[in-house]
Amino acid sequence: xxxxxxxxxxxxxxxxxxxxxxxxxxxxxxxxxxxxxxxxxxxxxxxxxxxxxxxxxxxxxxxxxxxxxxxxxxxxxxxxxxxxxxxxxxxxxxxxxxxxxxxxxxxxxxxxxxxxxxxxxxxxxxxxxxxxxxxxxxxxxxxxxxxxxxxxxxxxxxxxxxxxxxxxxxxxxxxxxxxxxxxxxxxxxxxxxxxxxxxxxxxxxxxxxxxxxxxxxxxxxxxxxxxxxxxxxxxxxxxxxxxxxxxxxxxxxxxx
Numbered sequence: 005x006x007x008x009x010x011x012x013x014x015x016x017x018x019x020x021x022x023x024x025x026x027x028x029x030x031x032x033x034x035x036x037x038x039x040x041x042x043x044x045x046x047x048x049x050x051x052x053x054x055x056x057x058x059x060x061x062x063x064x065x066x067x068x069x070x071x072x073x074x075x076x077x078x079x080x081x082x083x084x085x086x087x088x089x090x091x092x093x094x095x096x097x098x099x100x101x102x103x104x105x106x107x108x109x110x111x112x113x114x115x116x117x118x119x120x121x122x123x124x125x126x127x128x129x130x131x132x133x134x135x136x137x138x139x140x141x142x143x144x145x146x147x148x149x150x151x152x153x154x155x156x157x158x159x160x161x162x163x164x165x166x167x168x169x170x171x172x173x174x175x176x177x178x179x180x181x182x183x184x185x186x187x188x189x190x191x192x193x194x195x196x197x198x199x200x201x202x203x204x205x206x207x208x209x210x211x212x213x214x215x216x217x218x219x220x221x222x223x224x225x226x227x228x229x230x231x232x233x234x235x236x237x238x239x240x241x242x243x244x245x246x247x248x249x250x251x252x253x254x255x256x257x258x259x260x
Contacts (some may be wrong), residue, residue, distance in 0.1 A: 035096040037058065038089060040068060043103035048082045048167045052135060055079070055103045057089060064257045069095050078246045082107040082167045108133060109170035113162040115150075120181040121246045127153040131162055143168050155247045180244065182252035188240050192260050195224040197240065204245040213237040217257070226259055233260040 006178050036059060043055045046214040057064045064070050066077070074088030082105045090098040115126040127150050131138040138144055148160040153176045185201030197219060199208050210219035214236040216227035224238075235256050242251040 025065075033094070035091070035094055036084055037097040038064075038091040038095050039097050041070075041071045041089060041099050041101050043077075043087065043101045045104045045106060046079070047106045047107040048080075050080075050108075050133065052078050052166075053105065055085075055087075055253055057101065059095065065096065066080045069093050073098060079103075079105050081105065081106075081120045107164065107169035109164060109168065110137065111144075111164065111168055111170075111172070113172040113174050114158075115160050115174050115176035117176055118178045120153075120178055122153075122247075124151055124153045125178065127158070127160070129160060129162065129174075131172075133168070138168065142166065152178055154178065155160045171227075180247055180249045182249050183242050186242055186251050186253070188253050188255060190257055192258055195226070195260070197224065197255070197257075198236065198242055199242070203237055203248050206245050206248060207243040209241045209243070211239045211241065213239075215260070224257060230259055232259050 019190055041057050043057055048053060057070060057077075063095045063212055067124075068071070070089045073090050074087040075085065079085050084102055084104050086100060086102050088100045111133040113129065113131045116130075118125045118127060129140070129146060129150065131140070131144050140146065143166060144162050144164050146160060146162055149158040150160055152158055153250060157175055157177050159229075160174050160176065162174065163171050181203075183201075183203055183206065184189050185203065187200050189198045189200075190196075193200070197210065199222065202208060210222070212219055214230070214234070214259045216230050217236045218225045218227070219238055228251065235258050237254055238257050239252055239254045243249040
């Protein structure tokens with residue numbers, strides 16, 4: 005009887021010495037509910053993109069931590085998308101999350117310069133995202149002056165639509181034209197300079213390198229003391245106008 009009591013006492017002592025954690029270690033860890041899941045937002049880049057699912061700051065792995073019940077983690081166009089997921093492995097529960105593909109605003113716009121030609125001209129507006137040329141009406145719209153006649157600087161506003169957003173303000177110039185048709189002739193015997201082909205009624209002036217030889221309205225006046233045969237440089241100047249550049253040409257007049 006005494007031996008039996010001793011044996012029971014030993015068994016009780018051993019049981020008290022076994023750590024309770026040993027039993028806890030054999031139990032399964034609690035699964036994490038995916039109800040707090042969020043999906044990462046994306047920005048449109050003209051390619052298919054995949055969002056990621058995050059629970060409590062941890063990015064989950066598809067088909068290991070969760071599976072997709074409906075919807076898709078992949079999207080291309082700008083917009084808001086919905087996907088339903090179900091936890092697996094160490095995760096449980098199911099939930100529906102939304103994610104956004106934001107419109108792209110990192111695009112560039114340019115407008116081609118023109119040169120005055122006495123006609124109405126339309127500038128060519130080019131809008132690009134990277135190397136991709138965007139389409140007017142599909143990716144952007146334009147307001148402002150895209151068609152004009154006179155030389156000057158014009159403003160155009162480009163506004164992104166659908167997969168693009170943001171507004172770009174650009175300018176283009178209709179440059180002044182050159183006075184290409186101007187012709188200068190000298191009649192030494194008649195002491196006269198004729199200037200023809202001047203556009204836009206631009207003002208014509210003359211400058212002589214010899215103070216005693218003067219020119220006004222194309223008529224040359226030779227003062228006293230100037231010897232025959234004297235060569236005089238005369239510069240013909242055509243003033244700039246609203247639509248034409250200035251022009252000048254130097255000639256040599258030989259006194260008769």
